[in-house]
Amino acid sequence: MDNLPLKLIDQFGRQVDYIRLSITDRCDFRCVYCMAEDMTFLPRDEVLSLEECARLIKVFVRLGVTKVRITGGEPLVRKNALWLFKEIGNLTGLNELVLTTNGSQLNTQAQALKNAGVKRINISIDSLKPEKFKQITRTGRLEKVLDGLQASIHAGFEGIKMNTVLMRGHNDDETTDLVQFAIDNKIDISFIEEMPLGEVDHTRESTFVSNADTLKLLQSKYLLAPSTHNSGGPARYWQVSGTQTKIGFISPHSHNFCESCNRVRITCKGELYLCLGQEDKVDLMPLLRENPNDDGPLIQAILDSMRIKPKGHDFDLRRAEPAVVRFMSHTGG
Ligand code: SAM
Ligand code: SF4
Numbered sequence: 001m002d003n004l005p006l007k008l009i010d011q012f013g014r015q016v017d018y019i020r021l022s023i024t025d026r027c028d029f030r031c032v033y034c035m036a037e038d039m040t041f042l043p044r045d046e047v048l049s050l051e052e053c054a055r056l057i058k059v060f061v062r063l064g065v066t067k068v069r070i071t072g073g074e075p076l077v078r079k080n081a082l083w084l085f086k087e088i089g090n091l092t093g094l095n096e097l098v099l100t101t102n103g104s105q106l107n108t109q110a111q112a113l114k115n116a117g118v119k120r121i122n123i124s125i126d127s128l129k130p131e132k133f134k135q136i137t138r139t140g141r142l143e144k145v146l147d148g149l150q151a152s153i154h155a156g157f158e159g160i161k162m163n164t165v166l167m168r169g170h171n172d173d174e175t176t177d178l179v180q181f182a183i184d185n186k187i188d189i190s191f192i193e194e195m196p197l198g199e200v201d202h203t204r205e206s207t208f209v210s211n212a213d214t215l216k217l218l219q220s221k222y223l224l225a226p227s228t229h230n231s232g233g234p235a236r237y238w239q240v241s242g243t244q245t246k247i248g249f250i251s252p253h254s255h256n257f258c259e260s261c262n263r264v265r266i267t268c269k270g271e272l273y274l275c276l277g278q279e280d281k282v283d284l285m286p287l288l289r290e291n292p293n294d295d296g297p298l299i300q301a302i303l304d305s306m307r308i309k310p311k312g313h314d315f316d317l318r319r320a321e322p323a324v325v326r327f328m329s330h331t332g333g
Helices: 050-062 081-088 106-116 130-137 142-155 172-184 211-221 285-290 296-308
Strands: 018-022 067-071 096-101 120-124 159-164 188-192 224-226 236-240 246-250 263-266 271-273 281-283
Touching (some): 050 067, 050 081, 050 285, 050 296, 081 106, 159 172
Parallel strands (some): 067 096, 120 159, 159 188
Antiparallel strands (some): 224 236
């Protein structure tokens, strides 16, 4: 342990320098692709405290992680979430603190998050029609999210991106409108293919929209130039010519992005998942709780975990059962 700095390099030579940490499994929305209508959430004491989250992030940054994404569930519904952002926002070695949110709390929190050191935010917006938005999120109010988006634009983040999951028969008629909205607001947009995570109330195959088809549609409406932009994530980007907007495509089905995978995920229970689509994991919570004043065992377990990071996921839409039983809100999107 004395010879730090150490790096996280897996058995395939990939360096892990990006973590996504889910700070809660709870959410004020119940998006149809993400959750079942009836969800049971974890009891409080089975969830990492914010102090434990901060400790974990500091350890990962010591191990060469330069980018941290805070996610959930809905991270901003966690009480005192802002404390965590302030605690880690200016850590030496952490180049990028970023956030994925449904936007419902941004109208009041955007400026404070920016001040705490959050560089970029992703806001999930699947529809621009209030009724449809309500139908997809089950509980969400579009107006509030759009207010949050405007507050974020005003706060001056380095980047704002909409995340959209297109579902056949639900919102796939809004593809161009969503892109035009991003262009009008001078922000980016990414289309995420629906992934078979957790049991929801429809079959994934029935709603699946491939990013290849979405790209084809958008190419018929806009002049798109392949972009060299690399966000450090799996998205492939296209620049909409004559605008400030990039369109990203996150395509776990049609484009396998595992080869260059540089990330791991940590659930709100402190489970370190080495791959979003596989079950390989290490439980960090006991190590945190049994060694309150010694990071050594934690560091060793994280270093050892690199040996079990799998080569890649193997999502298959035709399988009746979900690829993994945990929901995206549990693992953290
Ligand atoms: N609540 C926040 C939000 O909605 O942005 C953060 C957590 S959410 C799990 C992160 C991202 O995962 C969102 O953009 C959401 O659209 C996406 N997502 C959730 N379930 C998904 C699924 N089954 N397939 C693809 N994307 C999913
Ligand atoms: Fe909540 Fe985000 Fe999942 Fe929607 S996608 S239910 S907002 S965690």
